[in-house]
Amino acid sequence: MRWIRRLAWGGILGGGTYWLARYFRPQHSTLVLNEKVVLITGASSGIGRALAFAFARRAAKIVLVARDRERLEAVQREIEPYTSDVLVIPADIANDAQLQQVVSQTLERFGRIDVLVNNAGLTHGGRLQQQDPARIEQLIRLNLWSVIRLTQLVVPHMLDNNHGYILNIGSGLGRVAMPLFAPYVASKYGLAGFTDALRRELDRTGIHLTLALPGWTLTDMIPPETEDVIERYGFHIDHPDDVAERAVLALVRGQNELILGGALPKWGVWAERYAPFLVRLYWRWQMTPEWIATMDKL
Ligand SMILES: NC(=O)c1ccc[n+]([C@@H]2O[C@H](COP(=O)([O-])OP(=O)(O)OC[C@H]3O[C@@H](n4cnc5c(N)ncnc54)[C@H](OP(=O)(O)O)[C@@H]3O)[C@@H](O)[C@H]2O)c1
Secondary structure, rough: OOHHHHHHHHHHHHHHHHHHHHHHHHOOOOOOOOOOEEEOOOOOOOHHHHHHHHHHOOOOOEEEEEEEHHHHHHHHHHOOOOOEEEEEEEOOOHHHHHHHHHHHHHHHHHOOOEEEEEEEOOOOOHHHHHHHOOOOOOOOHHHHHHHHHHHHHHHHHHHOOEEEEEEEEEOOOOOOOOOHHHHHHHHHHHHHHHHHHHHHHHHOEEEEEEEEEEOOEEEOOOOHHHHHHHHOOOOOOEHHHHHHHHHHHHHHOOOEEEOOOOOHHHHHHHHHHHHHHHHHHHHHOOHHHHHHHHHHHO
């Protein structure tokens, strides 16, 4: 009996020490953003716009990409006081030819891409059988295919320069499978897997990947009439500026992954990994008619 107790205490102490050492370890990075060329997709609104501000405040040169030229130019005017150079490229990044244009125009102007931020994305909720197949295809193409393809186009240039940083904006739903969002969840799980696999593939090449997993964030993605219900069910809604600031800090610190959205998503990720039955019970309890009707609006 005594040796079992010793073993248990040894495990607790060893585990505790390891956790504390990891938690308090100093985080270093070689990334100084001043004058770095940062390409941001989906930069015309929400988290992308906030990221443009966060990078511009650190004096990076910014390339803003989205479809709507006018909204991009509005962001350009807003961030110009902070940064020496902003390039606006209106493009549909679900289109291969336009993606190639984005990369070639950026290289023509700046000669390099130091940081790639894959942020553009769309969501829609509802039961799978009620979702429009064309919209599912559009979602997968934007949230997953365009990220893989743009990264594929940019990585060779980063390899030539022996350095590069990639910030992928995933979602908490890329680590926790939430019902009523199956295609979106698939795209974000795909993005998380892509990031993990590519990080291993590019190990020791000087290219670093950070995956940020936002929780609910106050952007055009969340219709105002759904905010109340989301908060009443215990979720925290973040401001895009906070999400962007924390994502940039994680990138600069060389963090692999950042879970945002407060305590609930963090517990969710832990439970999904180690006790998925708890998540199943949680969602069984959460799927009230009110919740289902609210998610239909997204
Ligand atoms: N808001 C949330 O609660 C939340 C939570 C977790 C994760 N996220 C993730 O955060 C990222 C940003 O979302 P957000 O909430 O900031 O959304 P948002 O405000 O709707 O912004 C989406 C951005 O993507 C651009 N975009 C859409 N389709 C595009 C296309 N085909 N080609 C190029 N750009 C395109 C939009 O501009 P145009 O329409 O002008 O093209 C816009 O700039 C997404 O990946 C999303 O999945 C959001």
